[in-house]
Amino acid sequence: MNRRIHYIDNLRWMTVSLLILFHAAIAYNTxxxxxxxxxxxxxxIASVVTFITPWFMPLMFLLAGxxxxxxxxxxxxxAFIRERLIRLGIPLVFGIIVLNPILSFIADKCHNAYAGGYFEHYGVYFTRITDLTGxxxxxTVGHLWFLxxxxxxxxxxxVIIKLIPKCKTATRxxxxxxxxxxxxxxDIKFFSKPLIMFLCVYLLGYYVFADRDxxxxxxxxxxxxxxLFLLSSVADVVxxxxxxxxxxxxxxxxxxxxITGIPAIIAIGYDxxxxxxxxxxxxxxxxxVFYIIHFPIVVMCQYCMSLIGVNAVVNFFLTIIISYMLTVGLCVVIKKTKLLQKCHHAVT
Structure with a gap:
């Protein structure tokens, strides 16, 4: 029971890696x-987002469960509560202050023709409170809403786990x-997110999918x-x-x-x-760390290439390649740099 469950780790990093593709493709949505x-x-390109959307974030919450x-x-x-507060809370605050202003700055430049400088835009970022998308x-909390x-x-x-025992009958x-x-x-959403569904799949991960049998x-x-998963996914996209x-x-x-995607992916991962x-x-x-830092890198790549007149389709493919290399490279720097390494270990 204490053995590391490698297929859960592998599914997690593979799913997170898809975010580069997913977030690059949103810029071409229909x-x-x-x-x-x-x-x-x-x-x-928009089909990529449609294919991934129904199962991607539910799978992330289930794996967390x-x-x-x-x-x-x-x-x-x-100790679990203390670890959750530190591991999730510190990167959330850091991301809101340091990373997400990059997203909002580029959005203001692209959609509103904002003419000010980056640091000047902090005044806009912290005072323009609207729909929280940025x-x-x-x-905005941006992609860090997940944290x-x-x-x-x-x-x-x-609290729920304390109230509901893990005996087999109760678990079924x-x-x-x-x-x-x-x-x-x-499809019941609060603040544009299906919060109750995320709680349900998280608990499904804890009670059901953590059971190797x-x-x-x-x-x-x-x-x-x-x-069934592939047929329904293709039909959904079409x-x-x-x-x-x-x-x-x-x-x-x-x-x-x-319904079919999550169990299909878990079963493939297990085998x-x-x-x-x-x-x-x-x-x-x-x-x-890849999850936390990838999105600003994707958007910056797209924005910089658009400034030099790169074709939209070429921009998409170059963004995926460059963003992945930059994100992984920065993750390596964080792992290797002593000061950053201490911060990294504090939240992992």
Whole structure:
């Protein structure tokens, strides 16, 4: 039970790595999202976002829930809460003060033709409080909303876990109720996020998917799940991006992608990704910092290349390559620099 679950680590860093692709593609969306920078609607690129969206963040919360099971067993509740507050709270505050102003500054330049300097824009950033996206150049938690919500859910889950025992009968009932609740609240949003669904999948990770016996049984169905996942995902993309007038069918496919995608990915991970080597260890070790710093790098790359007149499509592919190299490189610097290394260890 104390053995490191390598497939969870591998799924986490692989999922986080997709963020470069995901956030680069949003700048070409076809549904009118302003983003921090926008070029033109390009359907094949926008399809990337549509394909990933139904399962990506739910999977992140589920993996966090699985990890919490082992962390609570190892640390105990008090130490777990203290670790969550430090690990999530410090990067959240740092990101809001240092990283997210970059996103809002570029958004103001691109959408509002802001003419002031970067440090001058801090006055705009901390005083323009609107929808909290930062797309208008105002204050935002940006991509770090995940840290904020995960911190709240982690603390709330400690209370729930104390109230609901982990005996097998209770776990089965809890798993069924959580699964139904996750689907039922999938599209119920607060502050534009499905907060109840995220709590449900986090707890599903803790109660159900942390059980290796359950995942082993699930893996026997993996090719059925993968087939359903791919079919529903492709249908969702086609109906949302390329064909109008099938909203109900599109919604069904969207939900099916969510329902089948997470168990399919977990089953594939269990069967094929439960290993560790130098490459996977390195990627796992930088995945948290990678998440925190990647988005400003992506947007800066897109913005700088747009200034020198790079074609929109070329910009997309170059952004993915350059942003990934820069993000990994900066993660290495953080790992190697002594002062930064101490800060890194304080939150990991």
């Amino acid at each position: 549904w009118g999202e302003a983003n921090y920078i926008f070029f033109e609607p390009i359907k094949p 699985v990890s919490s099971r082992y962390s609570l067993q190892k640390r105990g509740t008090a 797309y208008d150049g105002g204050f 904020l919500i995960l911190m709240v859910i982690s603390l709330l889950s400690c 009932i809890t798993g069924i109720l959580l699964s139904v609740s996750a689907v039922a609240t999938f 359950f995942v082993a049984r699930l893996s026997r169905l993996k090719w059925i799940l993968v087939t 109906l949302y991006i390329y064909i109008d007038g099938f909203e109900i069918l599109n919604t069904v496919c969207y939900y099916m992608t969510f 094929h990704l439960d290993f560790s080597n130098r490459i996977t260890k390195f990627n796992a070790s930088i995945s948290y």
